[in-house]
Amino acid sequence: MRFSVNDLKLPARVAAAWQHAQARPWFPTRARLAALRRPTRRQWLWGLAALPALGLLYVLVLIPFTPGIRDIRKARLEQPAQILSQDGKELAVFKRSNRDWVALEQIAPAVVKALIATEDHRFYQHHGLDWRRTASSLVYTLSGDRQGGSTITQQLARNLYPEEIGRAPTLTRKLKEAITAFKIEALYSKDEILETYLNTVPFLYNAYGIEMAARTYFDKPAKQLNVIESATLVGMLKGTSYYNPVLNPERSVARRNTVLSQMVKRDELDAATFEQLKKRPLRIDFERQEEPTGPAPHFTQQLRKWLIAWADSNGYNIHTDGLVVHTTLDMRLQAWATQAVARQGRTLQGVANAGWNQRGGWSADNPLVQMLVRESAEFRKSKLGPDEALQALLKDQAFMRRLRADKLRPEAGFLAVDPATGAVRAWVGSRDFSLDGFDHVQQARRQPGSTFKPFVYGAALQQGLRAQDQRPDQAVEITLAGGEVWRPADAGPPSGRDMTLADALAYSKNTITAELMQEVGVGRVVQLARALGVRQSPLEPVPALALGSSPVTLKEMVSAYGTLANGGSYHEPMWVTRIENRDGEVLAEFAPTKAEQVFDARLSYALVDMLRGVVDKGTARAIRQQYGIRADVAGKTGTTQNNADGWFILMHPELVVGAWAGFNDSRINLRNEQWGQGARSALPIVGDFTARALRARVIDAKAKFTEPVENHWWSGLGAALQSRWNDWWAPAPPIPGDTPKLRPQPRPDAAPAQPEPEPAPEPPQRITVVPATGLPMPGEAIEESTPLLPLTRGSLYSVPADAPAEAWTAP
Template identity: 70%
Template sequence: MRQRATQSPRLLALGEWLQPRVQRMRHWRWQWLVVLPALALGYALLLVPFTPSISDIRKAKLEQPAQVLTADGKELALFKRSNRQWVGLDEIAPSVVKALIATEDHRFYEHHGMDLWRTAASVWHSLRGDLQGGSTLTQQLARNLYPEEIGRSASVNRKLKEAITAFKIEALYSKPEILETYLNTVPFLYNAWGIEMAARTYFDKPAAKLSVLEAATLVGMLKGTSYYNPVRNPERAVARRNTVLAQMVKREVLTAAEFERLKVRPLRLDFERQEVPSGMAPHFAQQVRKWLIDWADSHGYNIYADGLVVHTTLDARMQAWAIQAVRNHTRTLQGIANTNWSKRDGWNPDNPLVHSLVSETTAYAALREKGRSSQEALQELLGDKAFLQQLRQDKLRLEAGFLAMDPGTAAVRAWVGSRDFAQDAFDHVQQARRQPGSTFKPFVYGAALQSGVPADAQRVDQAVEITLAGGEVWRPSDASPPSGRSMTLAGALAYSKNTITAQLVQEVGPAKVARLARNLGVRSSPLEAVPALALGASPVSLLEMVNAYGSLARGGQYRAPLLVTRIEDRQGKVLAEFAPHPAEQVWDEAENYALVDMLRGVVDKGTGRDIRRRWGIKDDVAGKTGTTQNNADGWFILMHPELVVGAWAGFNDGRITLRSDHWGQGARSALPMVGDFTAQALRSKLVDRHARFTPPESSHWWASLADGVRRQMQAWWGEERQPPAPVPDRTPPPVAVPAPVTPTPDSDVIEESTPPLPASQLPPAPPPSDALDAWMEQWAPPPGTAPDWEQTPPAVLGRPVEAL
């Protein structure tokens, strides 16, 4: 009583307030065991909408990838999630299933998606510092099927999503179906997904014939495919394999005697990487995939599971002709490059360029990291013959890009992004940005027409000096000295005269040239409005250039390229149809026709005359050649009223060239691919040979008259020879490679302005045999003669030559 009396009234009041509340908490202490699980359950229910739906799981099990077809019904590609071949559970060796269940989830047939005992044990061990996974096979399957929806982070949130999805899977499918799906979706490195592709990759046999040792090796990889990779880490793989065998003994699916016999066996691999089938147009298919993913996402479809059927604009016959044309001609060019870059003539340790290429390799960087000086690392690699040979092979692999479009609709008909997709997946049609050389000149002459300068206006072929912003002077020149004579703009474009082109860009201004090029189709690549733009100094893509020429063939109307025409579901119901993009009139039709008429002169008498002389094409066509500084890039684009075709040839590294003033020109490196393809397309019924570029109704009467006279002359000329016969798709006999020609350093030479050869000196039509390349060699002008070429200015004139 004395102690109570000494306490202050305030403390007494606080005690009286706390006492009933403490008693209530004691009353609720057992109910927390109910409240906490209820809260956890409520949180789990909130996560349900953020996990894959039942329909998504059904799709994943069925998985019907989108099928991509050409315009003429040929299969172009299948958009699968991965490189996988689905096999039934009865087509998988029983030892695989036994090893899998014994190692990964021995209570698989007892739980319903989540093993509570295993989960509790993993939590207990993890709290003690021994991290362990507690996921069942069903939970692993959920994570493999939906990595984005579930995630990979080690969090409670992810584990709950994984468990919820596992319960959904168990509710939908039987245990054998879950096992089958798991074994067909698990990754095994080297682009192999699923047990069938893994068996073929590591042991070169189907999954049905895997032995117990092989099954244990593959199942052992699932703990960490990279760490237990049997190719790179065989000791770890054997140790892990034996762990799997021990687990099989523990679960009584393998006897102890068998384990003792098997655990000492060596690892015997028969490794072969499984390549993904690339199809006839892999680069085109990649563009379609990117577009289709966006379309499917916005319309609620899955390109891997909904069985979409995609009809594209690509023509299988034209694609085959394009592949053949690229293959045949680049084979010849590759032989020339190999000869001109022999050890004696360029590829040797004394070449400064070889020094630069070596110093850019990862091997050089690795030696530098080990403490070697730059000179020591360089000398060591220059003395490694195997290294230099591989570097030479990689750097001297000539590449090409090829594109054909229907100018009326801007539909893509053929697309070859590289010589071999397996060797070089880089797309030289859409991804590559290279200087276009003189193929850019039509935009200069078009800008002049826009400014009121007619095609028959005269300009003097004389030396030109242009002072650049930095005070440097640009002096563009041609293959021969200026003649001092007058020449029409049409003639200057036909013979690709640099001097007159430079005069024109001064008159109209580079900004106007860039604006016209953008309006017609060069809309992705930046164009520098500098004088050097006139000769193609700003890198662009082949897709942009061909589409821009398509705008010219379309009467000055721009259309965006068209790749897909229709999408259907698996039953054939049309889900969407796609018409050509709206036409945008970006240029006066009469001025546009005047430029097309000028480009006719390029193939009639100018730098592209081999289209008529060698390939026998007498139809109404127009085009332009292009060659960049030091022959780094060769271009040719040809227009027909129903077909526009363009090609590029060169090396991925712009410092590498053919080292030949003759073969490095666009008229020799790119034009033959276009000529070969176009000749075949015109012989077929796919293109109307009678189609003509027609002048607009508002044109003067003499334009129609001149066009009629020209067509009649072309018809007379064409009766003197037949078009070349189709070339069989087989390897031609060896050809005589011309001796290497050393190019003139820092040459500004452009296409020659010599007149065409007289009829008595014209070569005969190509023979109908597989010796086309030999024929080309026979009738090619000898090395040292004046070349048909044009070159862009050096880097100082606007933009450097870019290496891809």
């Protein structure tokens, strides 16, 4: 059956057109191909007319993809976000770059004359695009001599919007650049364009704008630049690295003279003066301009990441919208924290220097030193063989000094949080942000040592055990799957006597804690640690977790202790209270997160009460004896294997404070057994800070942890019945000297590392006094009744702890 157009029943005109098309062949004939090879005059005219139309259409299509006028105004009137402390002090300003904006009147006229004469001498005649210069640059480029034809306005567009416009040598990029230049010319006057350009152009060494460039290369403001200095800086714009006056002075002089000759050509400088100036040498007074870090650089660094995410999701720009961010940080507490970290850092540096100067310390024979050399960038870049490169670097004294200064620098982290709200009050991420920007509060994960032990005892309380329950102080062997045996130990031999759980925590007994972990189950301990605040770091469920074998952050640990201080109620750490615009209108407010009751309030108080013993009589007794803190506080020290990490966290009803001390490389320690313990390395930071906060009454010295009140009559009865039940059915304690048969745990990949035990305290006998201060050595055990003053400065001496007051007045 054949198909006909008539079958479609189309209108007569349409059917006729269809039949006409059917009659014409669809393939190109030889005659048609010949016609295409020899276009007619009309076809030529139509083709030439179509090119501008297509170009105009393409430009119209590109317009929506160029920066809008509103965005250009925001870039010109850039107002970076301002970060304020709780008490209204400035912490930081989030600038797009390190620059100091100055008005055109505050820039030397020679700078403007040199810029226009060199970069765009018809600047005041065009409207963003110099057609004559563009055409000439196109001709030169086609002939093989590539030249730029961008005006100052086009360069400004490229500098302001490097992402939207780009720098690729394509027609699309040039068109977008020209469109944006036209927009800028329509919006701003010529002087405003010059001012914006000179304040946004980069000059290397983190210097943006003419003001920062003048300070960096000539140590003077832009207003005082002379003709030679102005020509030098303008000459750098052709290629800042190539014409860098610091590294390439000869190129810089040649380029400077080219700029001066252009000024003569444009009648901005007379020829006689040019002949004198071109012979003068460069007189650079270079000083790198560091961007101010503010009083809390690590805090604001972490806050910046959070604020960028918030601004992106809410349609704001942290560089241009003038946001004012009010934080929870207390400026006084932050200053005291910074001072405490710096002071203890200097002390630990002296200890480290002394320890590594001893025999077997920093020497070419030390295997660790050799390993550090092999891991250095200089070793990797060496073209010598491995052994030859190692020996060469070990003999390079300058390299070894740099490596030692970098590796043997003790670091510290500090955090203070309000337990009632989770508000961050002080945050110090390292000893010096300019030397070490790594944040030891939120970024660094280190083994917490004995500061993890309260989670074990908290899990035991959840299982019905009490602080007064006793366990024998004896050797413990824990058999792992596969037959491996782990034997945790303390500093001294086990006494064989029974010890209450409260004393075991106060004296940081490793053996009893490891046994208790087996009794309550590692899973319950992990679950409690997660609930209290250790919510990001992975916790390996192995027996050694009881002694803090899994690395965590200081922020997590302080948050977890804050939950205990808050009666078992968890608040996520917060650092911002509200965000305003430049006019003071509130854009967003932030309240503390809803409290999560993750731990029974009565048990939380019982655990805090056990941790009071750490401060009153245990490993952290220096808080009372050395720093004179009499407030209701509780806490825990921590020390890891080989004294790689020292920790101390202190709880007060109104503030929880934590510190970590150690080296960035956990293989390195102070090479001093006593100073490596948390009670000597980290505790002084917390003690110094807390004592000042109490004296200044920033926190109330009379505030106390309060035991929860029973809400119902049956609550007390239930607790009594549970206690009686536990007394009836609790297993008999092991006979002293026997090794408890403990449940084997799942075998880990390797036997868990055994943290270095903290020594149980002995009755203090003698006190060593530091000659520089006349005070007892940090962390020295002193009886509360022992008078501390008056002390005589002088040579090292010791007196009995029970000596009368007169004994302190003479060496």
